[in-house]
Amino acid sequence: MAATLHFLLILLPCLSLFLAPAFSSGEAEPKVPAVFVFGDSTADVGNNNYMPGNNAKANFPHNGIDFPFSRPTGRFSNGYNGIDFLAMHVGFKRSPPPFLSLNNTSHETIKAKKGINFASGGGGILDSTGDPNSSISMTKQVQNFSTIRSQLMRQLTNQQIDKLFSKSLFLSSSGGNDIFAFFSQNKFSNVTEKKQFISTLTMKYEDHLKKLYDLGGRKFGIVDVPPIGCCPYSRSLNGTGGCLETLNELAREFNRALKIVMNKLSSTLAGMKYSIGSSNAVIMNIVNDPGALGFNETKTACCGSGKFNAESGCTPNATLCPDRRYHVFWDLLHPTHATAKFFGLAVYSGPEPFASPINFKKLVEDGN
Numbered sequence: 001m002a003a004t005l006h007f008l009l010i011l012l013p014c015l016s017l018f019l020a021p022a023f024s025s026g027e028a029e030p031k032v033p034a035v036f037v038f039g040d041s042t043a044d045v046g047n048n049n050y051m052p053g054n055n056a057k058a059n060f061p062h063n064g065i066d067f068p069f070s071r072p073t074g075r076f077s078n079g080y081n082g083i084d085f086l087a088m089h090v091g092f093k094r095s096p097p098p099f100l101s102l103n104n105t106s107h108e109t110i111k112a113k114k115g116i117n118f119a120s121g122g123g124g125i126l127d128s129t130g131d132p133n134s135s136i137s138m139t140k141q142v143q144n145f146s147t148i149r150s151q152l153m154r155q156l157t158n159q160q161i162d163k164l165f166s167k168s169l170f171l172s173s174s175g176g177n178d179i180f181a182f183f184s185q186n187k188f189s190n191v192t193e194k195k196q197f198i199s200t201l202t203m204k205y206e207d208h209l210k211k212l213y214d215l216g217g218r219k220f221g222i223v224d225v226p227p228i229g230c231c232p233y234s235r236s237l238n239g240t241g242g243c244l245e246t247l248n249e250l251a252r253e254f255n256r257a258l259k260i261v262m263n264k265l266s267s268t269l270a271g272m273k274y275s276i277g278s279s280n281a282v283i284m285n286i287v288n289d290p291g292a293l294g295f296n297e298t299k300t301a302c303c304g305s306g307k308f309n310a311e312s313g314c315t316p317n318a319t320l321c322p323d324r325r326y327h328v329f330w331d332l333l334h335p336t337h338a339t340a341k342f343f344g345l346a347v348y349s350g351p352e353p354f355a356s357p358i359n360f361k362k363l364v365e366d367g368n
């Protein structure tokens, strides 16, 4: 790959701003009125805390150890996740709060909170992915957003709602859990079956995004699927400790199909604009050349237990690394705060392949 993340070293000084523990949104005017977030554990900021099941929670230590006041919020990270950094770049303090934490979803709340985060760890694009007691499917996330539009109609005219939503940023980060689920149920699938699966998955994603468009969304920031075959969990399943190639291939195939789907959507839906932020390109670059950005541990999770710290999640009694800044992965599946920070910067301001066809900065600065 020609493009590397070295350009980030030049941008790095600007970033020290975001490392302050009690970062408060600066003087700069936010680029959008609100952010609405959909997706899985790469984007969840605490919705799952409110779910009855316990299969996808992170609201306990050591999660959040580097979050302001070392608070475990439900984020699958030692600090912020990638969505938080994207929200910071558009001018906010961090991701808007979890939908299930809100007392009401009035216009005042949306204005005060700068949007709503619907994402839920363990969920997927397909309704069949994830435990419904522990995570909220994307279908339900979109339904919950739809409810908000109906409720806003008590306070605003349709035209006002359209204006608010069309200027807002719609972020979505999903697909990894669907691929994990397919892989675990179809270990020996052939090429035809894989193609069929990727096609079903992207068609379903297209449906979700089209619904969001119908509800008023116009600016879409889509995060692709990372190289999930290289996370500590996957490496622990490969005897040699290498990446699981099948998972990486499925992620690449999905990401390729995603580009085609987004291009198609934007050419058929009037006024739709998008950027695909590539967590895949960012993490692959870091894993292939960790030293360039100050990492030295790409295989073992910071928090967990057993081989590669990937045999358990990050629980209060798990092992915690002392050098979190040097680890690419926080737990068996998720990146660290440090990795997420580079992701946010590369996707917001970087060139292709980190964001395409435009970066998120261009997406949000584009007039309506």
Ligand SMILES: *[C@@H]1O[C@H](CO)[C@@H](O)[C@H](O)[C@H]1NC(C)=O
Pocket: 101, 102, 103
């Ligand atoms: C919801 O309301 C309760 C009680 O009025 C309050 O303690 C809590 O902070 C509110 N939550 C949010 C997110 O505003």
Ligand SMILES: *[C@@H]1O[C@H](CO)[C@@H](O)[C@H](O)[C@H]1NC(C)=O
Pocket: 103, 104, 105, 106, 108, 109, 112
């Ligand atoms: C909803 O919550 C917001 C912020 O917590 C508050 O300002 C507003 O008065 C509440 N609205 C209703 C209808 O309860």
Ligand SMILES: *[C@@H]1O[C@H](CO)[C@@H](O)[C@H](O)[C@H]1NC(C)=O
Pocket: 131, 132, 133
């Ligand atoms: C979800 O919880 C309900 C009530 O506890 C239980 O009956 C059901 O079997 C659970 N479903 C799954 C998929 O675990």
Ligand SMILES: *[C@@H]1O[C@H](CO)[C@@H](O)[C@H](O)[C@H]1NC(C)=O
Pocket: 100, 140, 141, 143, 144, 147
């Ligand atoms: C979110 O949507 C789901 C599915 O429609 C519904 O079961 C749930 O009650 C909604 N949650 C809230 C808080 O409205």
Ligand SMILES: *[C@@H]1O[C@H](CO)[C@@H](O)[C@H](O)[C@H]1NC(C)=O
Pocket: 190, 191, 192, 193
């Ligand atoms: C792939 O597997 C399916 C179901 O097992 C089978 O029907 C199909 O013929 C196979 N295709 C190829 C190209 O091997």
Ligand SMILES: *[C@@H]1O[C@H](CO)[C@@H](O)[C@H](O)[C@H]1NC(C)=O
Pocket: 238, 239, 240, 241, 242, 243, 244, 245, 246
């Ligand atoms: C396991 O990792 C090695 C590299 O160390 C790689 O060549 C091999 O294809 C991987 N195995 C699987 C099943 O992906």
Ligand SMILES: *[C@@H]1O[C@H](CO)[C@@H](O)[C@H](O)[C@H]1NC(C)=O
Pocket: 296, 297, 323, 326
């Ligand atoms: C990574 O670098 C830090 C700081 O130089 C050092 O303390 C740590 O031992 C290194 N870890 C590895 C696995 O090399």
Ligand SMILES: *[C@@H]1O[C@H](CO)[C@@H](O)[C@H](O)[C@H]1NC(C)=O
Pocket: 304, 305, 312, 315, 317, 318, 319
């Ligand atoms: C941590 O404690 C839980 C519950 O007590 C136990 O199931 C789990 O195996 C422990 N994990 C580790 C890494 O020791």
